[in-house]
Amino acid sequence: MIPYARGNSIAGIKLDSGTSSESWLWKRDGLGSDSSTPIISDGRVIILKYSGPTSGRVTCLDIHSGETIWESNLPKSAKIFYASPVLANDIMRVAREDGNIFTVRVTDKGLADVKEYPLLESMIASPIAVNGKLLVRSDQHLYCLAD
Numbered sequence: 001m002i003p004y005a006r007g008n009s010i011a012g013i014k015l016d017s018g019t020s021s022e023s024w025l026w027k028r029d030g031l032g033s034d035s036s037t038p039i040i041s042d043g044r045v046i047i048l049k050y051s052g053p054t055s056g057r058v059t060c061l062d063i064h065s066g067e068t069i070w071e072s073n074l075p076k077s078a079k080i081f082y083a084s085p086v087l088a089n090d091i092m093r094v095a096r097e098d099g100n101i102f103t104v105r106v107t108d109k110g111l112a113d114v115k116e117y118p119l120l121e122s123m124i125a126s127p128i129a130v131n132g133k134l135l136v137r138s139d140q141h142l143y144c145l146a147d
Contacts, residue, residue, distance in 0.1 A: 001013070001038050001040060003032040003034070003037075003038060003047075005029075005032065006034050007032045007033050007034030007049070007050065008029065008030060008031075008032055009028065009029045009030075009032050010027075010028050010031055010032040010045075010047065010061075010066075011024060011025075011026065011027040011028070011066075012025035012026045012027075012045075012063060012064070012066055013025065025065075025066070026065060026066030027066070028061070028066050031047065031049075031059060032047065033047050033048060033049065033050060034050055035050050035081070035082045035083075035084075036048045036050050036081055036082065036084040036085060036094075037084040037126075039084075039085055039087045039092070043062065043063050043064070044060050044061065044062065044063060045060070045061040045062075045063050046058060046059070046060050046085070046087065046092070046106065047059045047060075047061070048074075048081055048084075048085050048094060049081075050080055050081040050082060055076070055080065055081065056073055056074035056075065056076060056077070056081065057071060057072075057073050057074075058071065058072050058073070058074065058092075058104075058110075058111055059071045060106075060110075069108075070108075070109055070110040071110070072110035072111035073111075074094070074096075074102055074104070074111070074114065075102075075114070075116060077096060077098060077100075079096050079097040079098040079100075080096070080097045081094060081095075081096050081097070082097055082123075082124035083095040083096075083123060083124060083125060083126040083127065084126040085126075086126065086127050086128065086129050086134075087106065088129045090105055090106050090107070091103055091104070091105055091106070092104050092105075092106050092111075093129070093134055094127070095123040095124075095125070095136055096123070097122060097123060097124060098120075098122070098123075099118060099119040099120045099121045099122060099123050099138060100116050100117065100118050100119070101116070101118075101119060101123075101127070101134075101136060101145070102114060102115065102116055102117075103115045103117070117145075119136070119138060119143065121138035121139060121140050121141065122138060122139040123136065123137070123138045123139070124139075125137040132146065132147070133145060133146045
């Protein structure tokens with residue numbers, strides 16, 4: 001998976017091909033991510049649009065064809081998603097610049113059970129899931145969150 005063009009394009013690349021012309025599986029313009037890294041899981045690519053009018057849109061693609069499986073939206077805000085989302089046990093977690101942490105269940109049809117947790121500190125670092133806990137770094141603190 002290669003996002004490029006400042007978040008406006010994404011492509012699927014075959015790693016075991018011999019030449020560059022044979023490497024391209026598919027390409028999508030108008031869809032991509034600039035700051036956050038897409039998630040690859042179970043034959044799907046999950047892309048979080050980080051800014052602009054579609055900020056917070058989550059798009060799920062088929063990894064082999066690039067076709068859209070579903071699209072869902074996180075709550076709207078003028079703030080940006082710089083952090084990369086993390087997926088563990090079908091729960092996606094992502095931090096927004098304004099310090100809000102979102103947890104959502106990823107289903108075959110989109111996002112469900114969206115929960116928002118305000119930490120009220122600027123966050124651009126990606127969260128890390130470790131041993132059932134979530135480590136989140138703000139500009140002032142390191143948090144360890146658990147159920």
